[in-house]
Amino acid sequence: MSNSITALVVGSSGITGSNLAESLINKNIKTYGLARRPDIGIEGLVPVAADLLNKESLEAALKDINPTHVYLTSWMRNDTEAENIRVNSLMVNNILDVLSPKGSVKHVALVTGLKHYLGPFDAYAKSGTLPLTPVREEHPRLALENFYYAQEDAVYAAATRDGFTWSIHRPHTVIGYAVGNLMNMGTTLAVYASICKELGRPFRFPGSTAQWNGLSDVTDARLLAEHLIWASTTKAAQNKAFNVANGDIFRWNWLWKQIADWFDVEVAEFDGNIHPLENEMTNDEPVWKDIAQKYNLKETSLSRLASAWHTDLDLGRPVEVMTDMAKSRKLGFTQYQDTRESFFDLFAKLRAKKLIP
Structure with missing residues (x-):
């Protein structure tokens, strides 16, 4: 090939x-x-x-x-x-x-x-x-x-x-490593959790009740890459449109606690209201510069790492959203990715590259 x-x-x-x-x-x-x-x-x-x-x-x-x-x-x-x-x-x-x-x-x-x-x-x-x-x-x-x-x-x-x-x-929402990306939920949540940890601020879910309680899925960038290569080199997949997701489903009321535990931050009780991250983080640019200086991080600009507006769009939806992958499965794409590991792997890479403390 x-x-x-x-x-x-x-x-x-x-x-x-x-x-x-x-x-x-x-x-x-x-x-x-x-x-x-x-x-x-x-x-x-x-x-x-x-x-x-x-x-x-x-x-x-x-x-x-x-x-x-x-x-x-x-x-x-x-x-x-x-x-x-x-x-x-x-x-x-x-x-x-x-x-x-x-x-x-x-x-x-x-x-x-x-x-x-x-x-x-x-x-x-x-x-x-x-x-x-x-x-x-x-x-x-x-x-x-x-x-x-x-x-x-x-x-x-x-x-x-x-x-x-x-x-x-x-x-669905792509989880993976990149800096300066416009749609980057994984890194946005990592930065938000790091700020909460540093300031002792509760880690508050910014989205809707439907997203908090409903089923969802996401797409690991590594799995998406494999799907792209598969479809572009498999005759049966030619001239077709495909959904692409990890293959598991979750509820944010479970995953939010998993993320909080990774960063060792306190979870704020969900009150049923939307608290947009754009508002939560609107004054955090100087906070992040201080954090970056304190921990000798490579990126001092909050806007280069976090895309709160896009995370708000995803987490503020009024309906649960997940994708059907049957079309790909029937044609031979059977790869699967644990969503919790998608986030944890990303967080570990961000830390290793000195982008979060």
């Missing part, structure tokens, strides 16, 4: 992209990592610096690169969903348009997520748009603007034009 594949990971500096790059390299696959700042210290990764919104930048950066497998893991947040659609579909179109004349691409894998079922940021998990759970891939698109749909349509159009196969991957 390694001799016949040349991989291009678009968004290689993010949670999904960096973990995917490591998995590909571990399988002896030649791997290029494209990002604005792609040199992220992964041994064996060939960094490619380019701006996805600039075709000339992409053409120059990819001039001598002929990938067979393209993994699209990048996105950009904007003020409105209309702008999300314009910008994020443009990024997909630009990269596939630049690669088109080469004729080398055999498969394109696109990573989206559960906003496919729950709606875009500005209508996220609102009444009237919520699907039956667990969510299944055959659930129809919502009658709402959604940049995930636009990205999918861009891949479909390019596949028709160029003749490559495709796969769509819809993970």
